[in-house]
Amino acid sequence: MERKTKVNAEAGKQDLVITREFDLPLELLFKAHATPEIIAQWMGTQVLKLEGKKHGGWQFETKDGQGNVVFKANGVFHEFIPNQQIIRTFEMENAPFGPQLEFLKFEKLTDDTSKLTMHVVYRSGEDRDQVLKMPFEYGINMAHDRLQEVVRNL
Amino acid sequence: MERKTKVNAEAGKQDLVITREFDLPLELLFKAHATPEIIAQWMGTQVLKLEGKKHGGWQFETKDGQGNVVFKANGVFHEFIPNQQIIRTFEMENAPFGPQLEFLKFEKLTDDTSKLTMHVVYRSGEDRDQVLKMPFEYGINMAHDRLQEVVRNL
Numbered sequence: 338m339e340r341k342t343k344v345n346a347e348a349g350k351q352d353l354v355i356t357r358e359f360d361l362p363l364e365l366l367f368k369a370h371a372t373p374e375i376i377a378q379w380m381g382t383q384v385l386k387l388e389g390k391k392h393g394g395w396q397f398e399t400k401d402g403q404g405n406v407v408f409k410a411n412g413v414f415h416e417f418i419p420n421q422q423i424i425r426t427f428e429m430e431n432a433p434f435g436p437q438l439e440f441l442k443f444e445k446l447t448d449d450t451s452k453l454t455m456h457v458v459y460r461s462g463e464d465r466d467q468v469l470k471m472p473f474e475y476g477i478n479m480a481h482d483r484l485q486e487v488v489r490n491l
Numbered sequence: 492m493e494r495k496t497k498v499n500a501e502a503g504k505q506d507l508v509i510t511r512e513f514d515l516p517l518e519l520l521f522k523a524h525a526t527p528e529i530i531a532q533w534m535g536t537q538v539l540k541l542e543g544k545k546h547g548g549w550q551f552e553t554k555d556g557q558g559n560v561v562f563k564a565n566g567v568f569h570e571f572i573p574n575q576q577i578i579r580t581f582e583m584e585n586a587p588f589g590p591q592l593e594f595l596k597f598e599k600l601t602d603d604t605s606k607l608t609m610h611v612v613y614r615s616g617e618d619r620d621q622v623l624k625m626p627f628e629y630g631i632n633m634a635h636d637r638l639q640e641v642v643r644n645l
Binding site: 352391392412414435436440460461 | 505506548565569580582594
């Protein structure tokens, strides 16, 4: 089955672009990126902090069944404009690559559909290529599928 | 006269590296980047906000003699480790280029000397090259000269 989320990573660069069209109105797509309870569901993580505003911070943490932390990430919102744009830093903790800068653009396509464009800039080309060695496109496509399901069932 | 601050911008990339060795102990070099009153002096700007901590925000504003705002910039601290490292976003407002991600590394050389390494990652190669068309190296070298003078006279 074709993946709906596309990742475009040009060779030799230190950035990449992720695009996805959702069968969701713009407002719901944005809400899924700004509401702790909804993020928790589609990302499958605990949202420890989410200050949804310019210069706010955020922090996620995921534990396994035994209570061990298996994923931890944090960052700050450089910009936070509802239904339009989020600019944030993103760092996966205890990972072999540094923090990255992410530009998320939210666009209305029709009343019932919308588009997310994520431009991710890494510290280096090596960092980006490390990330791409993981099942990155698979993972983000799966998360976006879940996002759409979760929000439609709200 | 040779400039002490060096800018290394590799062709075709979207980042650059700025290095400078100071005749200042490490602690004073860091203080010059973390203390509003000192930043105001060497950068010649008003520091409207400087929350010197992880996930804190900052904001600078410069007015001319008539009270007109001639420079405005803001960002967030992704990381803030005294005498070691600052990771921050930096955006010059009303400029033709987007926010950038900056990694500042502070190192002790001897008891009286220290080194600053700034790795700046831009949104695109075009953004970086726009910045480099301004008297960028000249400006940052002058600011760093002033930093050293200001801090030595504290």
